[in-house]
Amino acid sequence: MFDIRHLRYFLAVAEEGNVTRAAEQLGLQQPPLSQQIKALEQELDVQLFRRKPRGMELTDAGRALQVDAKHILGHMAKARAKVERTARGEQGNVVVGFTSSAPFHPFLPRLFRLFGERFPHVSLTLEEHGTTELVEGLRAETIDAAFVRSPVAESHGLSVHAISIEPMFVALPNNHPLAPVPGVDNFPPLALEDLADEPFILYRRHTGPGFYDLIIAACNRAGFTPKIAQEAPRLISTLNLVAAGLGVTLAPESLRSLQLEGVAYRSLKSDPGLTAPLNLACRAVDHSAAARRFVEMARAEARATKAAKEDGGNNNA
Amino acid sequence: MFDIRHLRYFLAVAEEGNVTRAAEQLGLQQPPLSQQIKALEQELDVQLFRRKPRGMELTDAGRALQVDAKHILGHMAKARAKVERTARGEQGNVVVGFTSSAPFHPFLPRLFRLFGERFPHVSLTLEEHGTTELVEGLRAETIDAAFVRSPVAESHGLSVHAISIEPMFVALPNNHPLAPVPGVDNFPPLALEDLADEPFILYRRHTGPGFYDLIIAACNRAGFTPKIAQEAPRLISTLNLVAAGLGVTLAPESLRSLQLEGVAYRSLKSDPGLTAPLNLACRAVDHSAAARRFVEMARAEARATKAAKEDGGNNNA
DNA sequence: ACATGGCATATAAATATCATATGGATAATG
DNA sequence: CATTATCCATATGATATTTATATGCCATGT
Structure with missing residues (x-):
């Protein structure tokens, strides 16, 4: 199998039409580049260039590869970016569960909207269930975070954050x-x-x-x-x-x-x-970066809301 | 930059969930595979797997990469196939020129139809020009083959095949x-x-x-x-x-x-x-594989036609 | 004819990859 | 509770691949 390096080398030569300049641009010497091109041709069992006294000229097969090579390199760059975004929690999916009463709390729609604005590449999957199923779902990792109204026990690897009372x-x-x-x-x-x-x-x-x-x-x-x-x-x-x-x-x-x-x-x-508490439960460990982002934002927003309310009730604190 | 091998290794581990078995399947030992996975993670600066006592489990970032890795590998396989088809003259484009009188000869539509059936991945571009432009086009490589009515000089790197008289x-x-x-x-x-x-x-x-x-x-x-x-x-x-x-x-x-x-x-x-000759001119060298196929088929078909006609006129030869 | 530009080849050094042997951690089992 | 089994990580030497240096060869242009 030929690899990415071969494609990069190939593209450079194809675009320069000249091994020497392409090598320069790639930061290596001419002979190894000539060799690698030759190796690629042998691997594919196809002539990609016509050697002319003035330089290298793509054959039809070479032109065919040129198109795909560009796409593949682009695809790899995109894949890399996607992986990195996912790792940073800027891409992915968060499954948010809630009990039937939770969505009436204005905190939820507001949070969903804010989160969608801040992390446009993260999709939210919303699921309504009973508290028992929600906790099971958290354990089974089919749900990443759940809004519940009862004080779920913090034990068993779940952590619970108070959102509102x-x-x-x-x-x-x-x-x-x-x-x-x-x-x-x-x-x-x-x-x-x-x-x-x-x-x-x-x-x-x-x-x-x-x-x-x-x-x-x-x-x-x-x-x-x-x-x-x-x-x-x-x-x-x-x-x-x-x-x-x-x-x-x-x-x-x-x-x-x-x-x-x-x-x-x-x-x-x-x-x-x-009082009716609104809590956000999630796994203490083992959450995706995107889920972590979601919980972080929920907590921050809850703090902000609480501060605003206290400030509103006691304006000259 | 990471290369294809890394992706192949990564996919095997991702699908097996187990380095040892994946190594076996890939035909190598476990340690180097572990190393390569680690190298890939370092290159991307992202954790792709969670190491569990029972094996390896994809992280979200890993899952994101898994999808793209499959696509990229598929794309490479397709690119390879396309290059090989192109080299065999089974894919590509042939620019066929002809003088204004040529298309009335029944040979042309028949040949175009036959060629399209035999080489479905090769597209034909048809261009009508005067003989002078056709010859220029052949030289300039903007035309691959040209049907002309006059006996174009064979010199100057062009070869001419008699199709019909x-x-x-x-x-x-x-x-x-x-x-x-x-x-x-x-x-x-x-x-x-x-x-x-x-x-x-x-x-x-x-x-x-x-x-x-x-x-x-x-x-x-x-x-x-x-x-x-x-x-x-x-x-x-x-x-x-x-x-x-x-x-x-x-x-x-x-x-x-x-x-x-x-x-x-x-x-x-x-x-x-x-008599009015119908000739097919092309470059003596330097033609694409697809063009070669086209000329080959034209000559074969011309021979067949001639044989059939002689046979028809002189049935007991 | 000679200098120039440009690719190919040879050989040696650097680097990457792999196999073998071994260590350490966790889960299953007696 | 100790033991075994499973499985991943690390260390080290061997092998293969990639690269650099030096050089040759061919065609072109002056």
């Missing part, structure tokens, strides 16, 4: 006695114990245990055990069931932006234990 | 006294001296001196000097001028197939000196 709000059917009257503002925050006798609709525990347990625990702290009317497979489904009048639920702040027919929202008296 | 016929205006009456067959061949007083229309001498001189010479042999009424720039134009009643002309047999309004044809008493 949101307060929860209450979602009630429109016609519920505790629902705010439309048009009237400034309803005071509800206390959790006001909901002691209400049927609760919760996100199915086995899909995402974090939320479920969080709410149960908060209710217990508030002095009651909630009555579970129904479990829903996705966080949004709980709101649909609320709309149907089957009960009430608690949901993180960011879900408030979607205005569902028949659902009324009320804030909740703050309970430091009852 | 056609008798000439007389073209007369429809209303000429010598013109055959339509509907009546079997007009005897005219003798050249019958045309002694007719105005002649001839193919312009400087465009293609062969024909011109041939006719003048034949007339001289027949005992008269023809009266040149007009010269035409192309052989077909002479027939058009005949149609316009400006005179008579002589043309090779194959032109008889085009039936022009106002032109009548009569055969001519055979004169061994007054």
Whole structure:
């Protein structure tokens, strides 16, 4: 097999039409270049040049090779660049998983947009799954990073980064006695114990245990055990069931932006234990450079967002 | 610069996921293969594999390279094949020139068709020029082979192959006294001296001196000097001028197939000196393999045609 | 005729590649 | 828990390939 050097040498001679000048340009002497050209011709068993007293002239076969040789060299240069970009995390693919509630948080679309601008050669693959599947996916390396709402255990080679902590709000059917009257503002925050006798609709525990347990625990702290009317497979489904009048639920702040027919929202008296975290989980080691870039950017953006918010709340810090 | 060998080695390891087995498959020992992989990684300044106790696993950068490496190797194989085909004359381009009268000879379309079937990767470029330009073109290597009607001098590095020798016929205006009456067959061949007083229309001498001189010479042999009424720039134009009643002309047999309004044809008493040769001229040396193939096929086909004709005329030879 | 430009050949040195032998690390097994 | 097996990395000497120097040969142009 002939190699790249042969092609480089060949191209130089083809373009100069002169071994001596080509050798000069390649930084070697004329005899070895003549030899290498001859070796290439023997390897291909084809005459590539006609030797003329004034220099070398391509044969038809040589001209045919010239075209391909250029392409191949170009292709190699491109391959090299691609490899290097990939290694720097500037090219590749990152599989981002998230639970059903995560994409309503404005952080995600913003991050995706920013990442796409900063790393245009990295494609993002988005996958929605339950928390359990997400963690499995991280382990199995089918997912590179996952937005989850529960505090996934850091053990087992996963690391978890806090992105945001949101307060929860209450979602009630429109016609519920505790629902705010439309048009009237400034309803005071509800206390959790006001909901002691209400049927609760919760996100199915086995899909995402974090939320479920969080709410149960908060209710217990508030002095009651909630009555579970129904479990829903996705966080949004709980709101649909609320709309149907089957009960009430608690949901993180960011879900408030979607205005569902028949659902009324009320804030909740703050309970430091009852918050909806948004976390980004990834493998502690073994991630691709592109995935690393993604997580880095997510953390930086989360810090920036948090700083901006604190600054906004406390302007003369 | 890394070369093809590196890529071959890399691909083998990438596909086996195991240096030892890859080495075996490549027909070398494990240590040098390990070394070459390492060398490639250093050259690219990128880690291509993760070393695991069970073997080697591609990194993202490695995966990126794997794709390109396959393409590049495939491209090299294709380039090699193309060069070899070109050298064998099975790929390329042949520039075929011809004078204006040549394409009416059935030999040309037949040859073009046969050649296209036999050498599908060779493209033919057809160019019509005067004989002078054709010869210049052959010299300047802008034309590879040329069909001419005159016996081009073999000297000056050109070789000429006889393709066909056609008798000439007389073209007369429809209303000429010598013109055959339509509907009546079997007009005897005219003798050249019958045309002694007719105005002649001839193919312009400087465009293609062969024909011109041939006719003048034949007339001289027949005992008269023809009266040149007009010269035409192309052989077909002479027939058009005949149609316009400006005179008579002589043309090779194959032109008889085009039936022009106002032109009548009569055969001519055979004169061994007054024939229209169809010749194929090419450079004696220095032709591409594809051009060589073309000329070879033309000569073979000419021989076959001649044999068939002789056989047809003299069936019990 | 002679000088010039340019490729080919010969030989020796430098470099790259390979095989053999061996070390070290991790996972599977008794 | 020690042992074995597997597999990659390193060291070193051998071999092959590539390069440089010196020189020859041929055609061209003056």
